[in-house]
Structures are given as structure tokens and as C-alpha cells.
Amino acid sequence: MHEALTIFHILFLFLNFSSVFLSSYARGGLHQSNHSGYVDNNYGGSIRRLYAEKNFLVSEEEHFQKLEKLAQGYMSNSDLEKAIKAFNGRCSNISRIYSIGESVLGVPLWVMEISDRPGEKEAEPAFKFIGNVHGDEPLGRELLLLLANWICDNYMKDQLATLIVDNIHLHILPSMNPDGYSLRKRGNANNIDLNRDFPDQFFPMNDDLDSRQPETKAIMNWLEEIHFTASASLHGGALVANYPWDGTEDRKKNYYACPDDETFRFLASVYSKSHHNMSLSKEFPKGITNGAFWYPIYGGMQDWNYIHHGCFELTLEISDNKWPHASELPTLWEYNKMSMLNLVASLVKTGIHGRIVSSDRGRPLPATITIRGINYTIPASKPFADYHRLLAPREKYEVIATMPGYRSKSACIVLGEAAMTIDFVLDPETTHPGSQLIVDSDCYFENKTSLKVLELLPRAHLELSIVLILILIFLCFLMNRKVISNSLYQRQSIGPKRPAVI
Ligand SMILES: *[C@@H]1O[C@H](CO)[C@@H](O)[C@H](O)[C@H]1NC(C)=O
Ligand SMILES: *[C@@H]1O[C@H](CO)[C@@H](O)[C@H](O)[C@H]1NC(C)=O
Ligand SMILES: *[C@@H]1O[C@H](CO)[C@@H](O)[C@H](O)[C@H]1NC(C)=O
Ligand SMILES: *[C@@H]1O[C@H](CO)[C@@H](O)[C@H](O)[C@H]1NC(C)=O
Ligand SMILES: *[C@@H]1O[C@H](CO)[C@@H](O)[C@H](O)[C@H]1NC(C)=O
Ligand SMILES: [Zn+2]
Numbered sequence: 001m002h003e004a005l006t007i008f009h010i011l012f013l014f015l016n017f018s019s020v021f022l023s024s025y026a027r028g029g030l031h032q033s034n035h036s037g038y039v040d041n042n043y044g045g046s047i048r049r050l051y052a053e054k055n056f057l058v059s060e061e062e063h064f065q066k067l068e069k070l071a072q073g074y075m076s077n078s079d080l081e082k083a084i085k086a087f088n089g090r091c092s093n094i095s096r097i098y099s100i101g102e103s104v105l106g107v108p109l110w111v112m113e114i115s116d117r118p119g120e121k122e123a124e125p126a127f128k129f130i131g132n133v134h135g136d137e138p139l140g141r142e143l144l145l146l147l148a149n150w151i152c153d154n155y156m157k158d159q160l161a162t163l164i165v166d167n168i169h170l171h172i173l174p175s176m177n178p179d180g181y182s183l184r185k186r187g188n189a190n191n192i193d194l195n196r197d198f199p200d201q202f203f204p205m206n207d208d209l210d211s212r213q214p215e216t217k218a219i220m221n222w223l224e225e226i227h228f229t230a231s232a233s234l235h236g237g238a239l240v241a242n243y244p245w246d247g248t249e250d251r252k253k254n255y256y257a258c259p260d261d262e263t264f265r266f267l268a269s270v271y272s273k274s275h276h277n278m279s280l281s282k283e284f285p286k287g288i289t290n291g292a293f294w295y296p297i298y299g300g301m302q303d304w305n306y307i308h309h310g311c312f313e314l315t316l317e318i319s320d321n322k323w324p325h326a327s328e329l330p331t332l333w334e335y336n337k338m339s340m341l342n343l344v345a346s347l348v349k350t351g352i353h354g355r356i357v358s359s360d361r362g363r364p365l366p367a368t369i370t371i372r373g374i375n376y377t378i379p380a381s382k383p384f385a386d387y388h389r390l391l392a393p394r395e396k397y398e399v400i401a402t403m404p405g406y407r408s409k410s411a412c413i414v415l416g417e418a419a420m421t422i423d424f425v426l427d428p429e430t431t432h433p434g435s436q437l438i439v440d441s442d443c444y445f446e447n448k449t450s451l452k453v454l455e456l457l458p459r460a461h462l463e464l465s466i467v468l469i470l471i472l473i474f475l476c477f478l479m480n481r482k483v484i485s486n487s488l489y490q491r492q493s494i495g496p497k498r499p500a501v502i
Helices: 002-016 045-050 053-057 060-073 077-090 139-154 159-167 178-182 214-225 261-274 301-309 326-349 459-478 481-489
Strands: 095-102 108-114 126-130 169-173 230-235 238-243 288-290 312-319 352-358 368-371 374-379 386-389 394-402 409-415 420-426 450-453
Touching: 060 326, 077 095, 077 108, 077 139, 077 178, 095 214, 108 139, 108 214, 126 139, 126 326, 139 159, 139 169, 139 230, 139 312, 139 326, 159 326, 214 301, 230 301, 230 326, 238 261, 261 288, 261 312, 261 326, 301 312, 312 326, 352 394, 368 386, 374 386, 394 420, 409 420, 409 450
Parallel strands: 126 169, 126 230, 230 312, 238 288, 352 420, 420 450
Antiparallel strands: 095 108, 108 169, 238 312, 352 386, 368 374, 368 394, 394 409
């Protein structure tokens, strides 16, 4: 009996896969990277905000002297390494450290992973923070160490810290450009702006693997290994949360929306709203900006993350002053602390999450999730088939799960501020080969915090659905009703277009 098996598999699913989601729950303006010359001096005009204005009035030598002095209150590269190791020593049961490669001058690119099961694969989303992309923007590397230590000290004490450790894998790379930092300049040791060194969607630049910088390669390899749901890189020189696209096809300065514009505006606002005063910006409404609307850049890391790895990356400009005096660090940490925590926590506190399994054997399916009207797909993870789809709250979404060899299913939902769980149980394609998207969108919208899509029957299969329902009702009489009503009926709501029998 196929149906009976299905019921057992569904029960199995509930017992094993109960959701972890609590239902209460500078960039810089060159169009090309200039592989020769002192890059910092090539900026002008459109990127006025990236440099404290007075820096233009001093000579390169004076500027360097000034940074040397400021750097005295900051961690050197070896101090940073010690701090990372000390953090890991103090917090060994919820962290691990690893290096993703080395800079041009051989400095390891250390990452701290924070999780209740660091280094293990779990059905949880991952977030990454990257600091110090530009060598002369060192605020991020300091704040990221403070963040890691704060989470360590407040795990099991603070709700947000505990939520993050228990439900997310947080990876922190405090310095992507340690050489630029020690040389007190924007680019790396080869004078390359690392935020212009990634492959670009519009122009064939940086496509030559051999000329790519080791720091860039390290990031690119890292994303081959770990799937990040979202991330942020920290910059200085302005106060704004910047989101894709960073470039435009015609190189003009225009608002250039990516498919997830609404999602990104929501995500950027999570940061700006929680910040001391980012959202009060006069220059940037609500403290957020589309990158290309501000000024287009090419070869940036942010767009590459979204295009090639399903990772929603923001570029956060967290201080007008690129290199604030060290005495300001505690204040700047206070200004950014809630923003950083809330941005990471938004991975489980908002959006749509769930698992996709087959109805025949309850196997996890590495299916893809699409949202009708948004030209973008999110893959479910390989081992657990969990997916994490960030989305802005909205009245109506149609969420579609697709897997070759299985019938696609969709769920129509109302998404509020809180996260929603939608698990999909897909049926193998038997009669019609190939997978088809459901074409009609006669959605019945449900406002629930959790949903399991068992069946989605197109109108043509109405008779079949009635037969199926009758069989299910019959089975219910045969089985212990208590078990079923407790573990199956009460905890799920049935997907759209299904008569309200189950
Ligand atoms: C690149 O830098 C060199 C040396 O500073 C300069 O002569 C050249 O004009 C720059 N090229 C571009 C495209 O900015
Ligand atoms: C980590 O250690 C602390 C203190 O011993 C303990 O309370 C906590 O449960 C541990 N956490 C994990 C995830 O093992
Ligand atoms: C935010 O606060 C800082 C420190 O008080 C101040 O220097 C800055 O001008 C403020 N920015 C905005 C946009 O209000
Ligand atoms: C969807 O995006 C892809 C690139 O990811 C593009 O090639 C395609 O033309 C887009 N489709 C539509 C309908 O916009
Ligand atoms: C969804 O339902 C909750 C209460 O169950 C309500 O507070 C919320 O406003 C509803 N959202 C929409 C968009 O209808
Ligand atoms: Zn920057």
C-alpha cells in the first residue's frame, strides 16, 4: 500500500525533522581594477565619500604617517592572530578556527566559526562576516573580534547569542587583506583592490585565474566548500548598508535592481534600523542604498556572491571615518552591535525555511526553491535537503519546490516578519517524464507560521484526489486515531487546492 507507506514516512518526518526554527522567533569607483600603480590615488569624483576629505589635502607620506600613529591603538596582524587563538581557547566548545589561505606576503587568513557544533554539517543556515577588505579600513577587524567574544561570553545568557550559536553557523574572517593593513593602504601587497578582483557579470574582467589575487582565490574556494545563506563585508568611509547590484550594464550611475531587490532592501534595513544612527542618514534614505545608484563598481565581491553562490551579501559602510581613533572603538562597537547580531539572527528569524523529501522513501531531496515572480533559485543543502530562503514580509508569495524526476509542488503563503517553515514532500514523476512547473497560479493564501505541502493536485487530477482522500480516511479508521491526530493532523496544515479533509 503506497499510501500507507506515505503516511508512515510523514510520521517519520515529524518525529525526526521537527523544525529548528522557533516560530516565536566600501566598496570603493574604478570601472576596472588597475593592476598597476598606486590605486588609492586613482580615485576621485564619484567616490568622494570614501576618503575623509582632508586626506586629499595631505601628501601620501603625511597620510601614511597619520595612519601609522592611529594604528598604534589597533591590533597588528600578529596581535590579531593571537586574539583569534585566544578566543578559540576561551570558547573551544562553541568555536573552531581555520585558515582559508594566505595573503601575498604569507599571512594566514584566519576564520572563526561559531556554532554549537562547529565544523559539522547541520540543517542550519550559515552566515559570514568579512572585515578589512580594504587595508586602510580596519574598523571591521576590531569589531568582528568584539562580536565573536561577545557571543562567546553571552551564550546561554543572552537570547540572541544563544539563538545564533544554536541555530546558525557563523563564520568570521576579521581580515581579508592583512597585507594592505600592515602597509596602511587600500589594495593588497600587489596594489590590487580586492573588491574589484572578482569575476564580473557584465564585463569580461578578472576572468583569468592566474592573475587573480591569492586573497580573492581564497574567498572563491571557501564558497565552493561552504554554502552561505547570507553575508556582509565591513568597510569604512561612509555610513550606509549597500546592496546589489553594484554595477550597471551600461556603466551609468542608475538604480539597478537585482531579482531580490525587495529582499535586499529588507535585509539592509535590518542592519540600518538596529544601528545607532545609520537609518537617520540624510544622504541615504533609511540608511540603505543600491550599489549602482550610489556609484557603479565592477568586479566586486557582493554581486559575485549572489550570482554564483546563492549568498545574499551586503556591503556595510560602518563609519564615515575610515580609520577612527582607537579610543572610539568601544562606542563604534556599541553602535553596530545590535545590527550585527540582528543581521545574523535574521537568517532564522525571518524568511522561509524547510526541508524537501520524497514521498516514497522519505529521502532528503537536493531540490531547488523558487518564488514566483523572482528569477532566482535557492538550492536545498545536499546532506539534509534543508533550504533557507530569505524574503521580505509580503502579502502573497508562491513558493515552488522543483526536483528533476519529481512533480513540482507549490505553496501560497502570507509572510510576516517572523520566519515560516514549509516542508515539501515531493512525489516521484511516474506517468509524465521530466519535471514540470505548475503553470496556473490560482493560489489560496494561508497565513500560518508552519506549513507542510503534502499534495498539490492540479485540477485535472481532482478525481484522483478524491480517491486518495477516501483511502486516507479509510486508513485513519484502521490506524490508531490518537497517534495520527496528535502527530499528524494538529501539527500541519495542508497545502493549497486540497479540500479541507486533512
Ligand atoms: C592605472 O595606473 C597607472 C599608474 O598609476 C596609470 O598610469 C593608468 O592611467 C591607470 N589606468 C587606469 C585605467 O586608471
Ligand atoms: C559549552 O560549555 C559551557 C560551559 O561549560 C556549557 O554550559 C555549554 O553547555 C557548552 N555548550 C555546548 C554547545 O556544548
Ligand atoms: C551618527 O552619530 C555620529 C556620532 O555621534 C555622528 O558623528 C554622525 O554624524 C551621525 N550620523 C548621522 C547620519 O546621524
Ligand atoms: C533569469 O536570470 C538569468 C540569469 O540568472 C537570465 O539569463 C534569464 O534571462 C532571466 N530570465 C528572465 C525571464 O528574466
Ligand atoms: C497573519 O495572522 C496573524 C495572527 O494569526 C496576524 O497578526 C497577522 O496580521 C496576519 N498577517 C496577515 C498579512 O494577514
Ligand atoms: Zn572599502
